[in-house]
Amino acid sequence: MTHGAPLTLFNSLTRASAPFAPIDPAMVRLYSCGPTVYSTAHLGNLRAYIFTDTLRRTLNWKGWPTTHVINITDVGHLTSDADAGDDKMELAARRSGETAWDIAARYTALFKADLAALNILEPSLWSVATDHIQDMIGFARAIETHGSAYRLPGGLYFDTATVPDYGHLARATQDGPEIGRIEQVEGKRNPADFAIWRRSPAGEQRQMEWDSPWGRGAPGWHLECSVMSLKYLGRQFDIHTGGIDHREIHHVNEIAQNQAFTCSAATGANIWMHNNFLVDRTGKMSKSKGGVATLAALVARGVHPLAYRLLCLGAHYRSELEFSLEAVAAALTRLKRLAIALTALRAEAGDPAYRAVAELRASRGAAFDWQRATLEADLSETGRALVARFDAALSADLMTPQALPILDEAIASRLPATERLALVALFDLALGLDLLALDRRRLSLRPDSTTLTDAAVEELLATRAEARAARDFAAADAARDALKAAGVEIMDGDPLRWEWRADLD
Numbered sequence: 001m002t003h004g005a006p007l008t009l010f011n012s013l014t015r016a017s018a019p020f021a022p023i024d025p026a027m028v029r030l031y032s033c034g035p036t037v038y039s040t041a042h043l044g045n046l047r048a049y050i051f052t053d054t055l056r057r058t059l060n061w062k063g064w065p066t067t068h069v070i071n072i073t074d075v076g077h078l079t080s081d082a083d084a085g086d087d088k089m090e091l092a093a094r095r096s097g098e099t100a101w102d103i104a105a106r107y108t109a110l111f112k113a114d115l116a117a118l119n120i121l122e123p124s125l126w127s128v129a130t131d132h133i134q135d136m137i138g139f140a141r142a143i144e145t146h147g148s149a150y151r152l153p154g155g156l157y158f159d160t161a162t163v164p165d166y167g168h169l170a171r172a173t174q175d176g177p178e179i180g181r182i183e184q185v186e187g188k189r190n191p192a193d194f195a196i197w198r199r200s201p202a203g204e205q206r207q208m209e210w211d212s213p214w215g216r217g218a219p220g221w222h223l224e225c226s227v228m229s230l231k232y233l234g235r236q237f238d239i240h241t242g243g244i245d246h247r248e249i250h251h252v253n254e255i256a257q258n259q260a261f262t263c264s265a266a267t268g269a270n271i272w273m274h275n276n277f278l279v280d281r282t283g284k285m286s287k288s289k290g291g292v293a294t295l296a297a298l299v300a301r302g303v304h305p306l307a308y309r310l311l312c313l314g315a316h317y318r319s320e321l322e323f324s325l326e327a328v329a330a331a332l333t334r335l336k337r338l339a340i341a342l343t344a345l346r347a348e349a350g351d352p353a354y355r356a357v358a359e360l361r362a363s364r365g366a367a368f369d370w371q372r373a374t375l376e377a378d379l380s381e382t383g384r385a386l387v388a389r390f391d392a393a394l395s396a397d398l399m400t401p402q403a404l405p406i407l408d409e410a411i412a413s414r415l416p417a418t419e420r421l422a423l424v425a426l427f428d429l430a431l432g433l434d435l436l437a438l439d440r441r442r443l444s445l446r447p448d449s450t451t452l453t454d455a456a457v458e459e460l461l462a463t464r465a466e467a468r469a470a471r472d473f474a475a476a477d478a479a480r481d482a483l484k485a486a487g488v489e490i491m492d493g494d495p496l497r498w499e500w501r502a503d504l505d
């Protein structure tokens with residue numbers, strides 16, 4: 001059963017939005033290009049997964065169960081997407097002195113922790129590239145047998161002239177096609193041809209290398225995603241996602257390989273969706289930039305991860321989003337206001353346990369039919385109208401910036417508290433802000449820059465209260481100033497009494 005308005009999604013293949021029609025309504029199949037685990041994901045990378053989580057939750061919200069695969073790229077991604085440079089993993093290993101395997105394990109774990117902190121649902125499957133080397137060799141052999149690949153001293157290369165309409169995805173979305181901007185290699189048949197399998201250079205030993213019909217070496221990054229998506233989701237599945245940088249090369253080459261493998265014009269996925277960049281004043285956020293660009297760095301400043309999720313939801317996924325500390329601090333303030341309203345609402349409603357929502361983390365892509373049936377059972381006409389408007393916003397290519405104000409409207413409405421709480425729980429199925437568990441205490445994170453402990457704050461507050469009682473205003477002011485200087489927000493008359501202020505310096 002599907003709910004509400006028809007879901008329209010923007011397809012980069014056609015440059016147009018169209019109503020979504022699943023291949024199999026009993027299971028929508030979704031693949032997201034995963035992280036290259038050579039360093040900590042930056043906030044831009046994480047925007048890509050907040051987008052896929054919103055997509056996945058929206059599909060579930062509409063009543064479709066999903067199988068969602070995210071891969072882990074732990075080999076084969078070169079420093080330039082244009083098929084040139086070093087393998088990012090090998091380079092990181094050389095620089096740090098750790099093994100490439102240890103680096104992959106560490107950054108995979110950190111990436112998963114970041115996703116959990118952002119309340120992103122676990123995919124149905126994490127597929128790790130180095131667990132699929134034999135599959136990749138088999139796939140590449142098939143491509144070679146079909147006449148779409150040729151051997152050069154450097155390895156096995158894909159012949160882009162052998163597939164129909166090579167580069168369509170990039171051209172469809174770009175005025176001046178630049179598909180040929182790829183490493184020049186002696187013997188390549190076409191400028192855009194790319195490596196499927198890279199031989200380890202003579203006399204050089206990679207940490208990650210395997211035997212293959214084309215010599216000892218490693219798979220190309222594009223090959224990995226073709227193999228893992230088709231293996232788990234079938235030769236034609238519903239939706240493939242990635243950042244907009246993948247639209248020009250990586251996904252173009254995945255499509256070409258899929259066509260060569262299946263001997264057809266089919267691209268592998270019906271819909272290719274791309275999130276736009278998180279940018280800062282200097283342009284696209286990328287791993288080479290230091291500073292505040294990671295989730296851990298935000299947390300160190302006392303900014304809760306869900307504030308970053310809210311910031312992302314406040315922009316449409318196809319728009320650039322400019323990151324600044326001020327913007328994420330404003331999102332934190334907005335989240336705190338929500339927390340205050342929701343704490344009051346829970347108290348008023350008598351805290352019914354919406355276990356269906358609490359158990360979402362384990363849902364692994366189940367349709368939200370169960371939760372929705374429970375939560376929508378007793379809605380009034382006004383409540384149903386709010387749900388319909390929220391649904392219409394989401395259904396218009398995931399227009400979260402228009403869905404968020406409807407949440408505020410529901411909370412501020414004159415509906416009974418239990419109904420307002422049900423609406424919050426419903427909307428949170430799609431928004432994933434963990435709204436029922438939000439409280440201000442949880443949102444108040446101690447910035448690393450502060451010199452005070454919680455106990456020291458309590459002590460200074462007690463000193464201030466005593467000084468005030470004794471009408472020693474100088475001492476009271478001194479205590480207040482010390483607290484302020486250490487990043488404490490004093491909230492007289494508030495049951496919380498104080499909280500940490502995010503450090504924006």
Ligand SMILES: Nc1ncnc2c1ncn2[C@@H]1O[C@H](COP(=O)(O)OP(=O)(O)OP(=O)(O)O)[C@@H](O)[C@H]1O
Binds near residue numbers: 045245275279286
């Ligand atoms: N600034 C950004 N904003 C949004 N998405 C991004 C940004 N940078 C990368 N992505 C996306 O993040 C996902 C993970 O990419 P991956 O881990 O391979 O990053 P990367 O290419 O190594 O990062 P970088 O571009 O910083 O070197 C991809 O879908 C990629 O398109």
Ligand SMILES: [Zn+2]
Binds near residue numbers: 033
């Ligand atoms: Zn990919």
